[in-house]
Amino acid sequence: MDSMPKMEELIAELNRYNYHYYTLDEPVVSDKEYDALYDQLVALEQESGVVLPDSPTQRVGGEILKGFTPHRHLAPLWSLDKAQNPEQLRSWNARAVKLMNDYNTKNPDTPLPPLGYALELKFDGLTLNLTYTDGKLVQASTRGSGIVGEGILAQVKTIKSVPLQIPFTNGTIEVQGEGIMNLSVLAKYNEMAAEPLKNARNAAAGALRNLNPKVTAERKLSAFFYNVGYTDGIRFANHQEMMNFLRENYFKVNPYVTYFDEFDDVMEQLAEIEAGRSKLDYLIDGAVVKITDMRTREVLGYTDKFPRWSVAYKFEAEETTTVLKAVIWNVGRTGKVTPLAKVEPVELAGVTVQNCTLNNAGDIERKNLKFALGSRVFIRRSNDVIPEILGKVTEEKDGEEIIFPDHCPACGFPLVQRGAHLFCDNKLGCKPQIVARISHFASRDAMDIETFSDKTAIQLHDGLEVRESADLYTLKFDQLMKLERFGEKKANNLLEAIEKSKEKDLASFLYALGIPNTGKATTRMLADHFRDLHKIMDATAEELIELPDVGGIVAESIVAFFADPFTRAAIDKMLSLGVQAKAPAEPAIVKTDSFFSGKTVVLTGTLHQLTRDEAASRLQALGANVTGSVSKKTDLVIAGEKAGSKLAKAKQLGIDTIESEDEFLKLLSGEQGV
Ligand SMILES: NC(=O)c1ccc[n+]([C@@H]2O[C@H](COP(=O)([O-])OP(=O)(O)OC[C@H]3O[C@@H](n4cnc5c(N)ncnc54)[C@H](O)[C@@H]3O)[C@@H](O)[C@H]2O)c1
Numbered sequence: 001m002d003s004m005p006k007m008e009e010l011i012a013e014l015n016r017y018n019y020h021y022y023t024l025d026e027p028v029v030s031d032k033e034y035d036a037l038y039d040q041l042v043a044l045e046q047e048s049g050v051v052l053p054d055s056p057t058q059r060v061g062g063e064i065l066k067g068f069t070p071h072r073h074l075a076p077l078w079s080l081d082k083a084q085n086p087e088q089l090r091s092w093n094a095r096a097v098k099l100m101n102d103y104n105t106k107n108p109d110t111p112l113p114p115l116g117y118a119l120e121l122k123f124d125g126l127t128l129n130l131t132y133t134d135g136k137l138v139q140a141s142t143r144g145s146g147i148v149g150e151g152i153l154a155q156v157k158t159i160k161s162v163p164l165q166i167p168f169t170n171g172t173i174e175v176q177g178e179g180i181m182n183l184s185v186l187a188k189y190n191e192m193a194a195e196p197l198k199n200a201r202n203a204a205a206g207a208l209r210n211l212n213p214k215v216t217a218e219r220k221l222s223a224f225f226y227n228v229g230y231t232d233g234i235r236f237a238n239h240q241e242m243m244n245f246l247r248e249n250y251f252k253v254n255p256y257v258t259y260f261d262e263f264d265d266v267m268e269q270l271a272e273i274e275a276g277r278s279k280l281d282y283l284i285d286g287a288v289v290k291i292t293d294m295r296t297r298e299v300l301g302y303t304d305k306f307p308r309w310s311v312a313y314k315f316e317a318e319e320t321t322t323v324l325k326a327v328i329w330n331v332g333r334t335g336k337v338t339p340l341a342k343v344e345p346v347e348l349a350g351v352t353v354q355n356c357t358l359n360n361a362g363d364i365e366r367k368n369l370k371f372a373l374g375s376r377v378f379i380r381r382s383n384d385v386i387p388e389i390l391g392k393v394t395e396e397k398d399g400e401e402i403i404f405p406d407h408c409p410a411c412g413f414p415l416v417q418r419g420a421h422l423f424c425d426n427k428l429g430c431k432p433q434i435v436a437r438i439s440h441f442a443s444r445d446a447m448d449i450e451t452f453s454d455k456t457a458i459q460l461h462d463g464l465e466v467r468e469s470a471d472l473y474t475l476k477f478d479q480l481m482k483l484e485r486f487g488e489k490k491a492n493n494l495l496e497a498i499e500k501s502k503e504k505d506l507a508s509f510l511y512a513l514g515i516p517n518t519g520k521a522t523t524r525m526l527a528d529h530f531r532d533l534h535k536i537m538d539a540t541a542e543e544l545i546e547l548p549d550v551g552g553i554v555a556e557s558i559v560a561f562f563a564d565p566f567t568r569a570a571i572d573k574m575l576s577l578g579v580q581a582k583a584p585a586e587p588a589i590v591k592t593d594s595f596f597s598g599k600t601v602v603l604t605g606t607l608h609q610l611t612r613d614e615a616a617s618r619l620q621a622l623g624a625n626v627t628g629s630v631s632k633k634t635d636l637v638i639a640g641e642k643a644g645s646k647l648a649k650a651k652q653l654g655i656d657t658i659e660s661e662d663e664f665l666k667l668l669s670g671e672q673g674v
C-alpha cells in the first residue's frame, strides 16, 4: 500500500497546527487531537521506512516571530520522547537498559552505574532558556527551533521569581525551565478580564511572546526550573547535583522531584501523581522520567528531536474540541435560569461527554460564544465535574446566535436579569422551581422526610396543587389517597414522615429553606450562633459578615432571602402548622477564668482534628468571642494549615497568634480539663 499521500496529508495538517500552536499561541485543535494525528504519522513512517523532509517528527518547535531578536542557544534544547501508556514506558526503559548493556559489554573497564531515575512533573507552559554570564541574567529566550529561540529578556524579567543575579559567577551558564500561569492567577485574571483566556498554557505562552512586556507583567507568571543545559565552569555527576545547584542559585525548583532505583517504583508513582493532579495550582500534562547519571546520558545520546535518556509519560487529556449543537435553559430551585450546552458526543478523560456547563448568560458573552452554535469549541473536564466550555476555536462569528430567553422556558413568566444571571420570579407558578424547592426541603440533610422523592413532589404539584413546602403540613389522608400509586400504607407513611419532620432542629430547617449561596456548614453555624430563628431572620449584613466563613455574597444572600415577603409568609405558615425549628441545646456554662475568656478570637486555615465550628463552639464555651475578620479589636488568631491573609494581617497588626494545631488543642483541653 502506498502510504505517501496519507503521510503528505498528515504532515500538511500537523504543520498547520504547529504554526497555530507554536507561532501564534492559538491552537485550533486540542493536544489530544494533535497527538492522535502525530502518532498516526509516526506509525506510517515506521511502517514505510520513509521520512519526508518537512515531517514534524524530525523537528523541534516552530518559527521565530518577527520583532524578537533571535538567540542562538549555547546547547540545543530538545523535545521529549513520549509514552502514552505503561507498555510504551516499559519499552522506553528496555531500550535504555539495552543501550547501557551494549556499552558495558564494549567497555568492561569503565562500566556505567546501574540505572537510577528522577521523576518530575511535566509542566504545561512555555519552555524558557535563561543565560547568565558571571552571575548576571543577560538573556532569556524561547525554545524556538531548539537551536535558535526568540529573545524575551524584558518579558521574562517580569516573572518575580526569576533571579536577576545568582551566586555562581564563574563564566556562562544556560538554565531551562517552564514559564507557567498558576490556575488561581488565571481564574482571578478571568474574573476581571473583558475577554477571558481559554487556557493557562496559551495564556503563559502568549504573554511571554508578546512584544509588550507590560502585557506579560499583567499576567503575573511564574516558572519552574529543571535543567542546566550549558555551563563552561562546572560539571555535575548526576541529576541530584544539578538540582542542588539550581536551588543554591535561587532558581525556583518544583518541590516534587523524586528519585528511584527500580523502574517498577517509577511506574507505581506515576499513578499517584496523576491522582493528585487536579489539586495542583498549575497545569501538568504528564510526568517526566530522566536517567540521573550524567555519563549515562552522554552514552545514550540524542535523536534529531529528543534525548534517549528521558521520556514524558502523558496523562489522560483534560481538553478536547467538539461542536456546540444547542443550548437549553433550565430553571433551578431559586428561579435561576441557567444555560446547558448540548455538544456532539466526544470521548474525554474516560467518559463520553454530551453536556457542558455554560454557567450563565454573562459568561456566554464574555467567552465570545454568543455566535457559536454549530461551531467548534474547546471543552475541559477535570475532576469528575461536568465539563466546561472554554471558548470558541476560531474568533470569527461564524456560528448561529445563541438566543437568550426573555420568558421562562417552563412557565412563560418574563425573566429578569440580576448580575450575570437570568431569573424567573414566578415562585408559586413555575413547576420546576416548585418541585426542586420542595424536594430540597424534604431531602435527607434538610427536613429528612422519609420516602419523599422528586416524583412525590411532582405528584403533589400536579394532583393536589402543592405550591410550597408549607403546603406539605396541610396534606390530608383522603387527598393523598386520590393520587396514583398511593395506597393506605404509603399515604400513612408519608403523613407520619411529614409529622416527624416538624421536630427537626433549627440548622436543618434553615438548610431546608434553601437560602441561595448558603450551604449546610453555614446554616449550622448560624443556628449555633443565633439560637433563634427570628434573630437570624432579622440579622443585618454587618452582623452576619462578622461570623466565621461568611463573606459579603453570603451575607447579602441571607438578608435578601429573609427580606422577601414570600419567605416570611411561608415561614409563618410553617410555624403556625407546628414546625418547631428547635434551637440547639444551650452550651455548658460559659467559663470566665480560662485563657480564652473575654478574648476576641479569629479562627483561620484548616484544622485537622476539629472542624472549625467545633473549635468555635469550644472556644465560646471557654468565654471567647469568636469573630470572622481580623481587626484591631482581635486579641488572638488561631491559624491552621494554609492560613492566608488573615494570619498575615494579624502579624502586621502585632496580634498574638497560635500557629500549631497541637498547641491550640493542648490549651483547649487544659482549660476544659479533658
Ligand atoms: N494543540 C496543538 O495544536 C498542538 C500543536 C503542537 C504541539 N502540541 C502539543 O505539544 C506537544 C509536543 O510538544 P513539544 O515537542 O514541543 O514538547 P513537549 O512539551 O511534549 O515536551 C518537551 C517540553 O516539555 C517541557 N517540560 C515541562 N516539564 C518538564 C520537565 N520536568 N523536564 C523537562 N521538560 C519539561 C519543556 O518545556 C520541554 O520543552 C504535543 O504532544 C502536543 O500535545 C499541540
Ligand SMILES: [Zn+2]
Pocket (backbone or CB within 6 Å): 331, 408, 409, 410, 411, 412, 413, 424, 425, 426, 429, 430, 431
Ligand atoms: Zn418560570
